[in-house]
Amino acid sequence: MLFSDLGLSAGILRAIGEQGYDTPTPIQAQAIPHVLAGSDLEALAQTGTGKTAAFVLPLLHRLTAEAESPLQRVARNKPRALILVPTRELAAQVQESIRNYGKHVPVRSLAVFGGVGMGPQITVLRKGVDIIVATPGRLLDHLTQRTVDLSAVQTLVLDEADRMLDMGFIRDIRKIIERLPKQRQNLMFSATFAPDVRELAHTVLRNPELVEVARRNTAAETVTQSMIVVDKEKKRELLLHLFENHGWHQTLVFTRTKHGADALARKLDQAGIRSAAIHGDKTQGARTRALADFKSGRLAALVATDIAARGIDIDQLPRVVNFELPNVPEDYVHRIGRTGRAGAEGEALSLVSHDERIQLRDIEKLLKRTFDKLVRPGFEPSATPREPAKQPQSRRPGGGNGGNGGNRGDGAKAANGNRSGAPRRSGSGSGSGNNGGNGGGNGSGPRKGSTGQQAHRSGGAHHNGQRHR
Numbered sequence: 397m398l399f400s401d402l403g404l405s406a407g408i409l410r411a412i413g414e415q416g417y418d419t420p421t422p423i424q425a426q427a428i429p430h431v432l433a434g435s436d437l438e439a440l441a442q443t444g445t446g447k448t449a450a451f452v453l454p455l456l457h458r459l460t461a462e463a464e465s466p467l468q469r470v471a472r473n474k475p476r477a478l479i480l481v482p483t484r485e486l487a488a489q490v491q492e493s494i495r496n497y498g499k500h501v502p503v504r505s506l507a508v509f510g511g512v513g514m515g516p517q518i519t520v521l522r523k524g525v526d527i528i529v530a531t532p533g534r535l536l537d538h539l540t541q542r543t544v545d546l547s548a549v550q551t552l553v554l555d556e557a558d559r560m561l562d563m564g565f566i567r568d569i570r571k572i573i574e575r576l577p578k579q580r581q582n583l584m585f586s587a588t589f590a591p592d593v594r595e596l597a598h599t600v601l602r603n604p605e606l607v608e609v610a611r612r613n614t615a616a617e618t619v620t621q622s623m624i625v626v627d628k629e630k631k632r633e634l635l636l637h638l639f640e641n642h643g644w645h646q647t648l649v650f651t652r653t654k655h656g657a658d659a660l661a662r663k664l665d666q667a668g669i670r671s672a673a674i675h676g677d678k679t680q681g682a683r684t685r686a687l688a689d690f691k692s693g694r695l696a697a698l699v700a701t702d703i704a705a706r707g708i709d710i711d712q713l714p715r716v717v718n719f720e721l722p723n724v725p726e727d728y729v730h731r732i733g734r735t736g737r738a739g740a741e742g743e744a745l746s747l748v749s750h751d752e753r754i755q756l757r758d759i760e761k762l763l764k765r766t767f768d769k770l771v772r773p774g775f776e777p778s779a780t781p782r783e784p785a786k787q788p789q790s791r792r793p794g795g796g797n798g799g800n801g802g803n804r805g806d807g808a809k810a811a812n813g814n815r816s817g818a819p820r821r822s823g824s825g826s827g828s829g830n831n832g833g834n835g836g837g838n839g840s841g842p843r844k845g846s847t848g849q850q851a852h853r854s855g856g857a858h859h860n861g862q863r864h865r
Contacts, residue, residue: 407500473524511680
């Protein structure tokens with residue numbers, strides 16, 4: 397099948413050809429006819445399958461075909477399509493796709509997200525747009541200030557619905573949906589169909605067509621996955637060794653925390669490997685510059701947290717490195733899905749230390765496979781992993797081993813661990829409270845706001861605490 401077989405307009409086909417494509421991916425071939433027919437759609441597609449074009453192309457076609465209808469002449473300056481995405485980076489990426497594929501059709505679009513001023517967005521909204529690509533929080537800001545009118549929206553797209561729910565956007569999404577016309581087309585794209593995603597689908601979609609192009613919770617078959625076991629203290633040295641000995645370039649490196657991303661990027665940069673970190677504490681301008689430098693090849697490494705990496709879409713990205721395994725196994729699938737996109741080959745390498753054995757077990761359980769545990773000569777792991785020394789129990793309230801508990805016995809800190817970052821979900825931590833330890837650098841101590849004493853009783857064990865974004 398060719399794109400020309402799908403019934404898309406000449407202007408859109410011309411733009412597709414200019415991008416160098418003529419054959420749709422499986423998700424595009426299956427989804428585009430349903431969207432063109434006006435059906436609701438529930439699509440399961442992992443990253444790298446071409447899902448953005450699967451809704452952008454038919455959306456552009458429908459908006460162009462309906463532009464001169466009497467209804468549209470009345471709603472000339474009101475958006476007719478709304479695309480909700482979880483992150484700023486993904487909003488910018490989708491907007492770029494709309495510009496590329498819509499360059500020869502009269503469709504206006506705008507990306508609306510936080511981290512930048514609202515003034516320029518309001519100016520464009522007043523002039524009128526056909527498509528809004530938005531993160532839920534910033535769109536609600538506009539709705540509150542009455543700078544956007546969604547009463548003419550014909551199509552709602554929920555892109556990466558699983559991630560939006562994971563980030564806690566369900567209430568925002570429901571508030572936005574209340575402002576939309578009851579009669580509309582709804583499209584939902586998700587990498588997983590977890591129970592909460594399924595519940596949202598039942599609420600939003602009406603008799604949807606189902607498109608599934610990959611087994612649930614699976615990694616791309618074009619990605620070669622490997623695991624190297626190494627002591628936690630030697631991970632940085634091993635990563636530098638791999639860069640220097642293999643001449644790596646354009647390598648996306650994942651850490652669990654913002655602090656860890658900054659520290660690792662500095663270490664790589666000091667060793668002569670041009671690097672930058674990207675995470676939620678960076679300004680939008682800094683994130684945009686880092687991503688542009690990485691895409692252009694000016695940076696050899698981009699060190700990212702999970703949330704900041706959503707929306708990174710780089711053709712032929714050669715590899716992804718998990719400097720630290722994610723605490724949520726589904727995030728492993730999302731991470732390595734940044735490479736091996738659209739049928740290209742990619743490499744995913746994970747550096748696994750003894751304290752990450754539970755995360756590795758969960759990933760293997762999710763993927764229903766057991767990984768070979770490789771050892772790099774010169775970086776062999778210790779035969780017996782070193783356990784943190786036990787500290788005598790403090791007589792002060794809140795003392796002990798856990799989270800960020802310090803000499804002052806701060807029970808709240810012991811319970812909550814490192815508080816930097818936005819919504820967080822899971823982590824593993826063991827730290828020494830008497831020294832103000834950082835919960836192993838990644839964790840958050842006991843899960844439900846325990847006291848310092850509880851943190852002491854739990855110290856050194858694995859916890860499903862909070863994940864740093």
